[in-house]
Amino acid sequence: MSTVYDALSQRKSHGESTVIRVIGWDIGGANVKAARLLFTGGRAESGAAIRRYFELWNNARDLRRLLQEIYSDLGRADAMVLTMTGELCDAFNDRAEGIAHIIDAARGAAQGIPLYVINLDGLLIRLDGGEVDLLTLAPTNWIAEALVLATRQPDCLLVDIGSTTTDLIPIVGRKIAARGKRDIERLVHGELIYTGVLRTPVTAITSRIPLRGTICPISAEHFAVSADVYVTLGRLQPEDYTCATPDGHEKTRQGALRRLARVVCEDSKHLTVGELHAMAAYIAERQIQQIxxxxxxxxxxxxxxxxxxxxPVGVGAFLGETCAKRLGLAICDPPVLTDSGSLSLSPCAAAATLLGEAISHP
Amino acid sequence: MSTVYDALSQRKSHGESTVIRVIGWDIGGANVKAARLLFTGGRAESGAAIRRYFELWNNARDLRRLLQEIYSDLGRADAMVLTMTGELCDAFNDRAEGIAHIIDAARGAAQGIPLYVINLDGLLIRLDGGEVDLLTLAPTNWIAEALVLATRQPDCLLVDIGSTTTDLIPIVGRKIAARGKRDIERLVHGELIYTGVLRTPVTAITSRIPLRGTICPISAEHFAVSADVYVTLGRLQPEDYTCATPDGHEKTRQGALRRLARVVCEDSKHLTVGELHAMAAYIAERQIQQIxxxxxxxxxxxxxxxxxxxxPVGVGAFLGETCAKRLGLAICDPPVLTDSGSLSLSPCAAAATLLGEAISHP
Incomplete structure (x- = not known):
């Protein structure tokens, strides 16, 4: 194990400046995200990102192949850095096994490329075959993101509302001021809210819904998810619905209405659009309250x-803005990651930023 | 018993037009409110209102004297109309006893003045000693208010947030579309929310409060009320704090902070102003959610x-606006009751309006 401050062997020359290509990974339980940044003369010039829905709990063995595909789509890198949260998924006996599996998949996907991870202390660690305490390497995607945000916004609350979870990370005096590191600590401290705008089952948001003037208890089935709520409300488009639908059917508003109706054990044709819209608005309200x-x-x-x-960051940034307004808090301008402004803040883009900056300014 | 459409014996002449002076009463458990309107030529020209904090449960025998005082302050009337909610208070063995007591007090306070009530069907009934089913005469303050609003706003949701309770009355096609009449029905249908911006104990709003990063369970004592929350937040001024303070001390922000601190079993000097402000903001948030x-x-x-x-109506109209925005609903212009614009909508002003209009246009 060595740190990023060891000299990097491979760099590409671009005119007089050195060009460094880095890829940051964010490997979750349901999504794999990666961002590739080009650093020239120490500055992040431009970048691109890819997001793939991938049910790690169903397909752990295919992770390496997926990472190879993404690597091939993004283009070659001089170095890569891993962040992850997918180690929690129940395909693994425990988190250490998950972390090892994810590292192996990443190493196998881009052999010969220097591979780094970010640890729970926010340090870049090069994985070079030496001993490392696996449990210090996850969950780290929020750390990468908060570290980069802290360099651009010295005092703020990071509200990253993702597909499945929400990170609430206070940044004070350019430092991460979170109390928790492991997920269990972050849950206790309110820094990890297990709710998001795509995959969260409606049953995890509320147990009853106002309907026709009554309070209707709901089914405890995986009939509808938060993506159905926001597609119904027009806050997300069907193309934003990047996770699987509970019924395997279409991601359109019609499909969402049908799934929502089933939550109260009814066919959508027996409820009006107004009733279904009101149900969705109520579920959204309860999710806002969770956050x-x-x-x-x-x-x-x-x-x-x-x-x-x-x-506000993430696919649910629109909800983060709503939550901020509830508390009377101002909204920060989106942090700029590259000169071209092409990338918005995300854990994978942040990880790539940290690696690129560390290599450029050793 | 006869209706208002019986000719009224006493009218005052004012130039060519007939001047009619009416008083509407709203006798609650903790407040007595009255409005006097002058009708000239069938139009409400001007009016004035009085509100007195009065703990009916402690002072039922003094009600008549209080009504006499208010009557004397407002000035003579040609007719009066009663609405009430105070019949529920536990000074009375049952609601019928409370209704009878309130009617007797009003009759005694202004002897010889024709006395009307509004019943649960929204009809003006003259109390002339005949038989009447007392339980049809309360609670009626929200009915008077909604009837008048319906003539000015054909489709809307009346949100009257008072000191202690909130009325949510849908008005559709110029008609009251509430499902409940008695309080127990109104609670079930969500039309009566037992929460308000002055007298509501903090314990009735939440059982825990975020504090220093933890979730702190709170004491179950009558240490602080909603007025303390809104005075702390600057949403109400000490002079709006018209109910008694739980500790009998001052209604200032300092006093409110001291009472709030005691909710988490602490002296205010051991909490920062920021911490107490954050507690108040959280309690307000939870009350908004109740509504x-x-x-x-x-x-x-x-x-x-x-x-x-x-x-949005009532001393908590500011909170009604917040709630409306939460649901993405527009806010109506305040309804106009008199030509001089001097009176805002309230149950007592509405009751006076109904009586004045009925007498003017029999």
């Missing part, structure tokens, strides 16, 4: 908590 | 529920 509940908890640690601006 | 929960339930009955405008 603001965590925000209140996290911000209660800071004397200036009621005036920290919010950096 | 929006009812709004979702009530609106779920209407296909156009997501586009009904809201008429």
């Amino acid at each position: 603001t509940e965590g925000m209140f908890q996290v911000l209660s640690r800071f004397e200036n908590g009621h005036c920290l601006p919010v950096a | 929006t929960e009812g709004m979702f339930q009530v609106l779920s009955r209407f296909e156009n529920g997501h586009c009904l405008p809201v008429a």
Whole structure:
């Protein structure tokens, strides 16, 4: 094991400046995301990102092949850096096994390329076959993201609302001020809210829904997810619905309405569009409350908590803005990662940024 | 018993037009409110209103004297109309006893003045000693208010947030579209939310509060009320704090902070102002959720529920606006009751309006 500050052997020359190509990975349980950044003369010039829905719990053996495909689509890199959360998924006996599996898949997907990880202390660690405590290497995607945000926004609350989970990370004086590192700690401290705008089952958001003037208890089946709610409300488009539908059918508004109706054990033709829309609005409201509940908890640690601006990130950034307004908090401008402005903040883009900067300015 | 359409014996002449002076009463458990309107030529010209904090449960015998004082302050009337909710208070063995007591007090306070009530069907009934089913005469303050609003706003949701309770009354096609009449029915249908911006104990709003990054369970004592929350947040001024303070001390922000600190079993000097402010913001958030929960339930009955405008009324109208925005609903202009624009909508002003109009246009 060595750190990034060891000299990197391979660099490409581009005119007078050195061009460095880095890829950052964010390997979750349901999504693999990667960003490739081009650094020239120490500056991130441009970048591109890829997101693939991938049910790691069903296909752990295929992870390496998927990473190879993504690597091939993104283009060659001089170095790569891994962040992950997928180690939690129940394809693995424990998290250490998951972490090892993900590292092996990444190493196999791009052989010969220097491979780094970000650890729980936010340090870049080169994986070169030496001993490493696997449990210090995950979950780290939020750390990469918060580290990069902290260089651009010295005091703020990072609100990253993803497909499945939400990270609430306070940044104070350019430093991550989170209390938790492992997920179990982050849950306790309100920094990890297990709710997101695509994959979250409606049953994890509420157990009852107002309907025709009554309060209707709902089924405990995997009939509809949060993506159905936001497609119904027009806050997400069917093409944003990047996870599987519970019924295997179409991601259109019609499909979403049918799935929502089943939550109250009914066919959509027996409910009006207005009724289904009202159900979706109520579920969204309850999800907003899940997130603001965590925000209140996290911000209660800071004397200036009621005036920290919010950096809304992720596929659910629109909901992050709503939550910020609820608490009367300002919204930060989106952080700029590259000169071309082509990449928005995400854990994989942040990881690539950290690696590229470390290599460029050793 | 006779209706208002019986000719009224006493009218005052004012130039060529007939001047009619009416008083509407709203006798609650903790507040007595009255409005006096001057009708000239059938139009409400001007009016004035009085509100007195009065703990009916402690002072039922003094009600008559209080009503006499208010009557004397407002000035003589040609007729009066009663609405009430105070019949519920536990000074009375049952509601019929409470209704009878309130009627007797009103009759005694202004002897010889024709006395009307509004019944659960929204009809003006003259109390002239005949038989009447007392239980049809309360609670009626929300009915008077909704009837008047319906003549000015044909489709809307009345959101009257008072000191202690909130009424959510849908108005559709100029008609009251509420499902409940008695309080127990109104609670079930979400039309009566037992929460308000002054007297509601914090313990009735939440059982835990985020504090210093933890979730702190709270004491089950009558240490602080919603007025303390809104004075702390600057949404209400100490002079709006018209109910008693739980500790009997001052209604200032300092006093409110001290009471809030005690909710988490602490002295205010051991908490920062930021911490106490954050506690208040959280309690307000939870109260907003109590109200929006009812709004979702009530609106779920209407296909156009997501586009009904809201008429926010009451001392907590500011919170009604917040709730409306949460649901993406428009806000109605405040209804105009008199030519001089001097009175805002309230149950007592509405009751006076109904009586004045009925007498003027028999």
